Amino acid sequence: MKISSLFISITLTVSVALTVFSAPVQAQRIKDIANVQGVRSNQLIGYGLVVGLPGTGEKTKYTEQTFRTMLKNFGINLPDNVNPKTKNAAVVAVHAEMPAFIKPGQNIDITVSSLGEAKSLRGGTLLQTFLKGVDGNVYAIAQGSLVVSGFSAEGLDGSQVIQNTPTVGRIPGGAIVERSVMSPFATGDHLTFNLRRSDFSTAKSMADAINDFLGPGMARALDATSIQVSAPRDASQRVSFLATLENVEVEIADESAKVIVNSRTGTIVVGQNVRLMPAAVTHGGLTVTIAEATQVSQPNAFANGQTVVTTDSTIDVAEEDSRMFLFDPGTTLDELVRAVNLVGAAPSDVLAILEALKMAGALHGELIII
Structure with missing residues (x-):
C-alpha cells in the first residue's frame, strides 16, 4: 500500500444519484453539429x-x-x-x-x-x-x-x-x-458553418473532413466555432451543394474534463477525462443526539414537601464507521464511480469532497455547479 496513494474516507449515509458519461467518440453529420450562418428563425x-x-x-x-x-x-x-x-x-x-x-x-x-x-x-x-x-x-x-x-x-x-x-x-x-426576411444564404462566394459547441479540435476535424470530400483548400477553420467553405454562386446549385455537404461525417473531439453537479436534484455527471491525483481526504460523520425526559417528583403522603417537575437530559454522541478505499495515482472515472457507489455517499457529501479535491489541485477537470 503506497502512502502517496489516494485515500477517501466517506460516511455511509444515503445513496447518491451519479450519472456517468463515458460514451466513445463517434462520427456525426455536419447538420447535427453545426448551423449555416445567417440561416435562422x-x-x-x-x-x-x-x-x-x-x-x-x-x-x-x-x-x-x-x-x-x-x-x-x-x-x-x-x-x-x-x-x-x-x-x-x-x-x-x-x-x-x-x-x-x-x-x-x-x-x-x-x-x-x-x-x-x-x-x-x-x-x-x-x-x-x-x-x-x-x-x-x-x-x-x-x-x-x-x-x-x-x-x-x-x-x-x-x-x-x-x-x-x-x-x-x-x-x-x-x-x-406578410413579409419575408432577407437571408444571406445565396450571397457571396462562401458558406460559413457555426459549431453548436465551440471546440478548436472539432473545427479542425470538420475542415479536414470537408477538404477530404471536396478537395484541398475548399474549407478552413476561422476559429473554434466557424468553418468557411467555398460555395457556388448560383442559388439552386448552392442548395444541392449544401444538401450533399451537410451529410458529411465528422469525428467529434473529446470534451474537456468536467464534473457537473446539480445541487437541487443531487445529480452528478462526471466526464470520462476526469482524473484524480494523489491526495488524502477524510470525511467523517458525527451524530449528536440530545434527549430530554420529563419526570414528576412527588413527596410522601405524610411529608411536608411539594410536587416538582425534573428534567433528565441524555446526550449521546455517535460517530459512524468510515470506509477506506485505495486508489493509485491518476485514478480513472470508473474507479471513482465504483467507490462512491459502493459507499453510498449522499450528494452533499460527494459535492463537499469534489470541492475539496478541486481546491487541493487533486481534481483534474472543471467543476461546474448548476
Missing part, C-alpha cells in the same frame, strides 16, 4: 385583444382603452361617460417564431398569453393582431380561436381549482406571413 411579438370569454376576462383601464381603440378603428366612438363591460375580453401578448426561408402567404403557429387579470382564455377568439420583428416592421398578422389546455373553476366561497395554465393558449397556423 426570427422572433415576432404583438399586442392584441381576446374576446368571447365566458365572463373570465378582465375589467381594467388598459383593457377598456384597447377595446375603445378597436371600436374607433371601425368608426365607432363611445362617449366618455360610457364604460364598456369587458369581462368577456382580455388583453394578451402574442408571440411566434418565423422559420428561415418562410414566404408570404404561409402560416405559422402562435402562442397567446394573458397580460392582465383574466382568469382563463378558454373559449376566446383572438382578433386581428399585428406581429412585429425587432426592427418594428410587421411580418405577420394573427387571428383565430384559441386552444387552451388548462381550466379553472371558482366557487362562491372563494375556493378555486386550477389545472395546467388556463391563461395561455395556442393557435396552430394562426398567423399569416
Whole structure:
C-alpha cells in the first residue's frame, strides 16, 4: 500500500444519484453539429385583444382603452361617460417564431398569453393582431380561436381549482406571413458553418473532413466555432451543394474534463477525462443526539414537601464507521464511480469532497455547479 496513494474516507449515509458519461467518440453529420450562418428563425411579438370569454376576462383601464381603440378603428366612438363591460375580453401578448426561408402567404403557429387579470382564455377568439420583428416592421398578422389546455373553476366561497395554465393558449397556423426576411444564404462566394459547441479540435476535424470530400483548400477553420467553405454562386446549385455537404461525417473531439453537479436534484455527471491525483481526504460523520425526559417528583403522603417537575437530559454522541478505499495515482472515472457507489455517499457529501479535491489541485477537470 503506497502512502502517496489516494485515500477517501466517506460516511455511509444515503445513496447518491451519479450519472456517468463515458460514451466513445463517434462520427456525426455536419447538420447535427453545426448551423449555416445567417440561416435562422426570427422572433415576432404583438399586442392584441381576446374576446368571447365566458365572463373570465378582465375589467381594467388598459383593457377598456384597447377595446375603445378597436371600436374607433371601425368608426365607432363611445362617449366618455360610457364604460364598456369587458369581462368577456382580455388583453394578451402574442408571440411566434418565423422559420428561415418562410414566404408570404404561409402560416405559422402562435402562442397567446394573458397580460392582465383574466382568469382563463378558454373559449376566446383572438382578433386581428399585428406581429412585429425587432426592427418594428410587421411580418405577420394573427387571428383565430384559441386552444387552451388548462381550466379553472371558482366557487362562491372563494375556493378555486386550477389545472395546467388556463391563461395561455395556442393557435396552430394562426398567423399569416406578410413579409419575408432577407437571408444571406445565396450571397457571396462562401458558406460559413457555426459549431453548436465551440471546440478548436472539432473545427479542425470538420475542415479536414470537408477538404477530404471536396478537395484541398475548399474549407478552413476561422476559429473554434466557424468553418468557411467555398460555395457556388448560383442559388439552386448552392442548395444541392449544401444538401450533399451537410451529410458529411465528422469525428467529434473529446470534451474537456468536467464534473457537473446539480445541487437541487443531487445529480452528478462526471466526464470520462476526469482524473484524480494523489491526495488524502477524510470525511467523517458525527451524530449528536440530545434527549430530554420529563419526570414528576412527588413527596410522601405524610411529608411536608411539594410536587416538582425534573428534567433528565441524555446526550449521546455517535460517530459512524468510515470506509477506506485505495486508489493509485491518476485514478480513472470508473474507479471513482465504483467507490462512491459502493459507499453510498449522499450528494452533499460527494459535492463537499469534489470541492475539496478541486481546491487541493487533486481534481483534474472543471467543476461546474448548476
